[in-house]
Amino acid sequence: MxxxxxxxxxxxxxxxxxxxxxxxxxxxxxxxxxxxxxxxxxxxxxxxxxxxxxxxxxxxxxxxxxxxxxxxxxxxxxxxxxxxxxxxxxxxxxxxxxxxxxxxxxxxxxxxxxxxxxxxxxxxxxxxxxxxxxxxxxxxxxxxxxxxxxxxxxxxxxxxxxxxxxxxxxxxxxxxxxLKQDLAGKKALVTAGPTYEPIDPVRFIGNHSSGKMGLAIAEELAKRGASVHLVLGPSAVHTDIPGIKVHRVQTAEQMYEACMKEFATAGIAVMSAAVADYTPAVTEPEKIKKSSGSITVELTKTKDILKALGQEKRKGQLLVGFALETTNEKEYALGKLASKNADIIVLNSLNDEGAGFGYDTNKITIFERSGNEIPYERKPKQQVAHDIVDRIVNMLYAQ
Incomplete structure (x- = not known):
């Protein structure tokens, strides 16, 4: 350094x-x-x-x-x-x-x-x-x-x-x-935050993702010279760093469409958003009124953005995915690395103190397609982003 x-x-x-x-x-x-x-x-x-x-x-x-x-x-x-x-x-x-x-x-x-x-x-x-x-x-x-x-x-x-x-x-x-401008001339696609899947005009299915980790990665990529397209779900985070174009979305489908559009011309893609796995099959046009009985919401699977990008990936493109797990962390991370055709999987566990949704810190392990497994101590998310981008640069220029 x-x-x-x-x-x-x-x-x-x-x-x-x-x-x-x-x-x-x-x-x-x-x-x-x-x-x-x-x-x-x-x-x-x-x-x-x-x-x-x-x-x-x-x-x-x-x-x-x-x-x-x-x-x-x-x-x-x-x-x-x-x-x-x-x-x-x-x-x-x-x-x-x-x-x-x-x-x-x-x-x-x-x-x-x-x-x-x-x-x-x-x-x-x-x-x-x-x-x-x-x-x-x-x-x-x-x-x-x-x-x-x-x-x-x-x-x-x-x-x-x-x-x-x-x-x-x-x-x-x-x-x-x-700081080296080692990504000058490169286009990077980053996703961040949650997605909100509407049940009716008032209610939705979502998660606790703040978008802080994805934003930190987008800012780190921009600081190193990349032109960054940040696809951001509903989140309070914002950036004023030059070189980042923000695409605001709400649902998993909107995030999928934005990613598929931008990935074609991107050299780097980092999928750090916490995309909902399921969405209501039907969105009610009016607010569902409270009644004495129970209600049933039928859910259907959302599109797997990381897998879709892995299928579209061309030589020279580098794809990074995230895995947030609670059990069998390494097994699931390695499985995701293979099944999604990713180059890097960043694993963080909800079992680690100070890691996961809402925190300003994170504790990660990076798994690379080469077989490298690199654990890191808990750090502020800006420093975690630096570590992740270091591995991206290392792999990008090793290709």
Missing amino acids: FQDKKILLAVTGSIAAYKSILLTRLLVKAGAEVKIVMTPAARDFVSPLTLSTLSRNPVVMDLASNESWSNHVQLGRWADIMVIAPLSCNTLAKMAHGLCDNMLLATYLSATCPVVIAPAMDEDMWHHPTTKANLQKLESFGNKIIPVGRGELASGLYGDGRMAEPEAIVQFIQEHFF
Whole structure:
């Protein structure tokens, strides 16, 4: 991901400094060469020895030590990107006004590379007008700001001000600085959300799909240069990312028709929608009135979109399906891979905590037609989408 990239990680005095340990590990694991500079206050929160061991480089803390001078100019010119995480309220104020009383600030002021900041502070400090003004100043200087999170804070309060998680910081860096346009010129078809099968003008058969996973995949494909056609069932999700054309549908039949139309000219198709398997045989024209007796609704099978696309698939097209299971997960996923003529099946289980409908996270296993089985840990859906698209790119260019 960051092979041969040079990343300068700057750590300030904040309780969130403990996250710099995992952030360092993730950056190194992604192939980056990492050097670290710390403020004197940061040493109270995280050990320089720990960061030095993980980064495989000495940690720089002082302008001078042992009668030698630390070359902040050289350090600021060495990096491809400088990441300040966490950025405390104190260091934020100093950066905004050009103060230079420690090695980190000297390096920042002499850096010729892009600078990314991940603020971390308590909620009242975060919302203070001075903080807002200082952030606006840094943004006007060209610095990129990673949004803070909302959650439990060091004060014990719950609110805004949490530093972004290390995984989110890595993703931000990649998307804004190192993301390859490896799908430029490709057309991708993505389905997302549920379908609603009407019983009468008021009632329908549906499911709890939010559309978040499919949207995340569509956005990841677009960020990598693909022209994306998103066939979206009834869902509250939306996107403003360029390169995505949204086709709104309600029923499984409408989704089928839209997919068959767009698949002919698509190189990639990702069927992540939770399409209803059955639809009422008859839709009543008027609302069914409540009565003392029971009612029977006859259901008929909907068209199998993934199977239909698999039958139409030509050489060079890549087809991805999803399998949401509760039992015999692997068996059903492999069966789907074969029977639908798919290239990839993404399995997620309702038995996994934090996975499935409605969550902002997911835990998947990818099965490929080559026989590869790749399990992943639970992650935010944006990062899951990144993993899925990585496998798509890998398979696409291996054909």
